[in-house]
Amino acid sequence: MHTVLVVDDETDILELIKFNLQRQGLTVLTAENGIEAVRTAKDKGPDMIVLDLMLPGKDGFTVYKELRADPRTSSIPILMLTAKGELNDRIAGLELGADDYVTKPFSPKELVLRVKALLKRSKKITVDSSLRIGDFHLERNSLKLFLAGHPVDLTATEFKLLRLLVEANGEVQERDLLLREVWGYSDTTLTRTLDTHVKRLREKLGEFADCIQTVRGVGYRFSPVPVENRA
Numbered sequence: 001m002h003t004v005l006v007v008d009d010e011t012d013i014l015e016l017i018k019f020n021l022q023r024q025g026l027t028v029l030t031a032e033n034g035i036e037a038v039r040t041a042k043d044k045g046p047d048m049i050v051l052d053l054m055l056p057g058k059d060g061f062t063v064y065k066e067l068r069a070d071p072r073t074s075s076i077p078i079l080m081l082t083a084k085g086e087l088n089d090r091i092a093g094l095e096l097g098a099d100d101y102v103t104k105p106f107s108p109k110e111l112v113l114r115v116k117a118l119l120k121r122s123k124k125i126t127v128d129s130s131l132r133i134g135d136f137h138l139e140r141n142s143l144k145l146f147l148a149g150h151p152v153d154l155t156a157t158e159f160k161l162l163r164l165l166v167e168a169n170g171e172v173q174e175r176d177l178l179l180r181e182v183w184g185y186s187d188t189t190l191t192r193t194l195d196t197h198v199k200r201l202r203e204k205l206g207e208f209a210d211c212i213q214t215v216r217g218v219g220y221r222f223s224p225v226p227v228e229n230r231a
Contacts, residue, residue, distance in 0.1 A: 002119050003027040005046040007037040007063070008081065009055055013104075017050060020108040021115060034058025038066050041073050048077040048118050050111075064096055068155070075143045077118045077156045081106070097200050099157040100183065100193070117183060121160050133166055134224030135208065147208055157182060158201050165212060165222035174219040 004021055008014045009032050018028045029044055031037040035057040041049060049067070053060035060080060067073040083104040099118055102111050131138040137146040143159045145152045154162065161182050165173060178194055198220060202209035213221050 001025060001027055002047040003029060003044065004115060004119075005029040005031065005037070005041055005044070005049045007031045007034075007049065007055065007060075008052040009033060010052075013052075016108060017111065020112050024112055024116065026115075032056075034060070034063045037063050041067055041076065042070060045072065046076065048079065048115065050079050050081060050115065052081040052083075054083055061096065064098065068097065068153075074153055075156055075159075079114060079118060097155050097158065097197075099155060118156075121156070121182065131163070131166060134211075136166060136211075136224060138163055138166065147205065152204055154201070154204060157197060158204070161197055162201060162212075162222075165220060166224075168222060170221060170223055172215045172218055172221045178219060 004026050006014060006017045006021070006028055007030075008017070011032070014030055014032065018030060021028050029040055029046055031040050034055040037049075037051065037055070038058070040046075051060050051063060055063065058066075064078060064080070067076065067078070077099045080098045080101040081104060082101060100114055102114060130140060135148040137149075138144075138159070139146070140163065143154065143156060145154050145159065145162065161178065164178065164181055175194060182197075183193070198212060198214075202212055205211065211222055211224055213223055215221060
């Protein structure tokens, strides 16, 4: 049974989300402010977090950064909630590395589907073995990436995205396929989500960033070119 931490300072919304997730057989923890959210996440280690951005004590962005900086919580999938529905808020969250977002007001059914999609892809990652190609060593059991022997901290979504590209053996992965396999559904409104995650992943890969190549109008592919052979 999966455990989900729901963080929101609006009691009605908190109870609504809790009710709908519990109907799916999920265990639900709750927090009504940023300070409580950080403490609960570190103490209980939930399988994922639904995090509102507008929180008292510490806002959602601050909470997110603290959780990602702690080894105990750095790999927990996080779905952000925003009441503003403004593009800048969503982009800011995705650029930080959030796994998904939902805009208020939201459909409880949609939220449940996105939570289940996040949990499903995180579970798939944990049952696989390791993978090595070129300078890349992916430990699927622990969600760890090593580049030329050095560890790189990735979120569960970033790891899943990279794994799919690496496993494709140089074949182009279409955008719709990546959206479906990584996020659990194909939705053209998530185009920005995919591009933002690729951008974030490239930043973390550093000198290996150009191993993820853009195929305009189609999608992305992985090419493990040795550093010494790059122009």
